[in-house]
Amino acid sequence: LDRHQTLIVVPAFNEADHLVAVLAELAELAPGWPVLVVDDGSTDATPAVAREHGAEVVQHPFNLGYGAALQTGYKLARRRGVRFLVQMDADGQHQAEQISRLMAPLQDDELDLAVGNRFFLGSEYRAGALQDTGRWLLRATARLFGLHLSDPTSGFQAMNRAVIELYCGDFFPVDYPDLDVLVFARRHGLRIGERPTPMRAGPRASLLHHGFRPLYYFYRMFLALNAAAATPLGRPPRSPDR
Amino acid sequence: MNRTHPLGAWLAAIPPLPDRSEELRLSQLQNLELGAARPLIVGFSLVFLLLVLWLVRRRSLREEYTPIWLLAALSAFIVAVFESLLVALARAIGAWTLSSALFFFAEVFLIMICLHFAVRMSKLTLEVKNLAQEVALLKAEREQQATAAPRKRSA
Numbered sequence: 001l002d003r004h005q006t007l008i009v010v011p012a013f014n015e016a017d018h019l020v021a022v023l024a025e026l027a028e029l030a031p032g033w034p035v036l037v038v039d040d041g042s043t044d045a046t047p048a049v050a051r052e053h054g055a056e057v058v059q060h061p062f063n064l065g066y067g068a069a070l071q072t073g074y075k076l077a078r079r080r081g082v083r084f085l086v087q088m089d090a091d092g093q094h095q096a097e098q099i100s101r102l103m104a105p106l107q108d109d110e111l112d113l114a115v116g117n118r119f120f121l122g123s124e125y126r127a128g129a130l131q132d133t134g135r136w137l138l139r140a141t142a143r144l145f146g147l148h149l150s151d152p153t154s155g156f157q158a159m160n161r162a163v164i165e166l167y168c169g170d171f172f173p174v175d176y177p178d179l180d181v182l183v184f185a186r187r188h189g190l191r192i193g194e195r196p197t198p199m200r201a202g203p204r205a206s207l208l209h210h211g212f213r214p215l216y217y218f219y220r221m222f223l224a225l226n227a228a229a230a231t232p233l234g235r236p237p238r239s240p241d242r
Numbered sequence: 243m244n245r246t247h248p249l250g251a252w253l254a255a256i257p258p259l260p261d262r263s264e265e266l267r268l269s270q271l272q273n274l275e276l277g278a279a280r281p282l283i284v285g286f287s288l289v290f291l292l293l294v295l296w297l298v299r300r301r302s303l304r305e306e307y308t309p310i311w312l313l314a315a316l317s318a319f320i321v322a323v324f325e326s327l328l329v330a331l332a333r334a335i336g337a338w339t340l341s342s343a344l345f346f347f348a349e350v351f352l353i354m355i356c357l358h359f360a361v362r363m364s365k366l367t368l369e370v371k372n373l374a375q376e377v378a379l380l381k382a383e384r385e386q387q388a389t390a391a392p393r394k395r396s397a
Contacts, residue, residue, distance in 0.1 A: 038378075058382040061374050072375045079379065174371055 005083035006103070008033055009073030011066055012090035013040040016049045019090050023053035029096040036076060037090070040069040046090075065174035074167045086158045094156040098197040102158035105193060112190040113163045115149060115182070116156030120196030137218070138179055141225065145183045149194050152179040156197055163190055171231075173224065176217075180224030187231050270338045274329045276322065279341065283322035290315040314351055 008026065012019055019037070026035055037050035041063035050057045058072055070087055077085045084106055088094040098116060105111040119135070135151070142152045159167070166188055172181065186192055246254075276283065294311045297303035321328040321344075332343035 056382070056386070058378045060378050064371055064374055068371050068375065072378055075375055076379055076382070079383075170368055170372070174367075 006033060007073070007077045007080070007082045007085050008035045008099070009038060009070065009077070009085055009087045010035065010050075010055070010090050011038045011040060011069030011073065011087070012042065012046050012050070013063065013066070013069070014042045014044045014046060015090035016042070016045040018092045019046060019049050020053065021092050022088070022090055022096075023050065023055055025096045027054060030099055036073055038069040038072045040064055040066070067172060067177045068174040070177060071167060071172050071174075074164045074172075077164050078161075078168055082161070082164070084158060084160055085164055087155065089155045093199050095197070095199060098156070098199075099158070101195050101197060102156070105195065106158055106160050110191070111193045113157060113159045113182075113185060113192045115151065115192065115194040116154050116197035116199070117149070117151040117194040118154060118197070118199045119151050134218075138221075141221075142179055142182070145179075145186065145225075145229070147179075147182055147186055147192060149182070149192070151194060152182055154194075154197075156199070166190065171227075175220075178221060178224070180221060180228045183225060183228040184231060187228065267338055271333065274332060274340050276325055276328070276340050280322050280325065283318055283344075287315045287319035287322065291319070310355065317347075 008030065010019070010022065023035065023037075026033070035055040037047070037055045037057050039047045039050065039057055039059045041060045047057045047059055058076060060069065060072065064072075073087065074085065084103065086099050086102060088096075088099075094116065102114045102116055105114050135153070138152055139150055142149050163185060166185055167181070171184060182192055291312065294303065294308055294315065298305060298308055321331070325340075328340055328343060331347070332340050335343060335346060337343040337346065
């Protein structure tokens, strides 16, 4: 289908080791799809590895954060007038073969944003008890905002132009875009849903959940949700006519 | 059966001290004065004023940031010179002493200025992020043009 109208965005910070496998898999399972690696100021060989494996590279002059790296991808997609964008992590957690599953509801115009769900029924993906509790809380919070998602923190997402346009805005967090961003998108009238996507246990899957991180995480989430809830319900932002 | 602890009974037997806090407060309020602090404040505010001007002169401090500091130095100077003004202010906020009134206003000022800078920093952070992204995108665009151009020529 329209692979030239789709951009695969892979934000990467010091991921040279894992990136090789990710890009190789993409080349095999999604041949010919343009891949953009946003290098977030890596100090290792990440940009070189990405170029070597046929990806286009945008390099941040210094480390800006995971969210900012994603947004750079959105901004490039907007400039190019790309119709769809798929984002996946560089750590090898997300499987390239699942991209078509995420893309299907967008191509059928059922959804504006499809989130890959790690925790569908029968999934082999396992998380720790603390993560499970946190996820349960998140799920309940999502429901409060009318979002029926079982994995709202998933970084594996596919979106259309309306979402790309919205996500280029200054509200987009530089660190970890999360449920608050989805709430923001929903309040702008965008259709959000999820699709089951089996994932490998990422080597950094539990990075967010150590020490005071979870506490800070929920604190920040509360503030961000508060801000997202303050945005009036509206229509989706108009995409530039092309 | 209501048994009281011996210590409790003993404490209850002590006659309460007369509450003289109101008397104390009034006596303090009658004698509000800065005393030796007065020339100190005058001197400090003048030195501070000169410091701000000097920082602007050697371009370490941007002019846009000076009004608030000059205002602070000036208000310190004014209340030290016109002590009755500070006395009125102290009475207005219910302070017992002039020093606590000064501390109160200084603290309010510092909190406000910290918040102001936090807001400014948030804005600067956003601007730096947007700039960095723009630089990254423009650089990538230029690289792409550089690799695409020769191909176009040969075609």
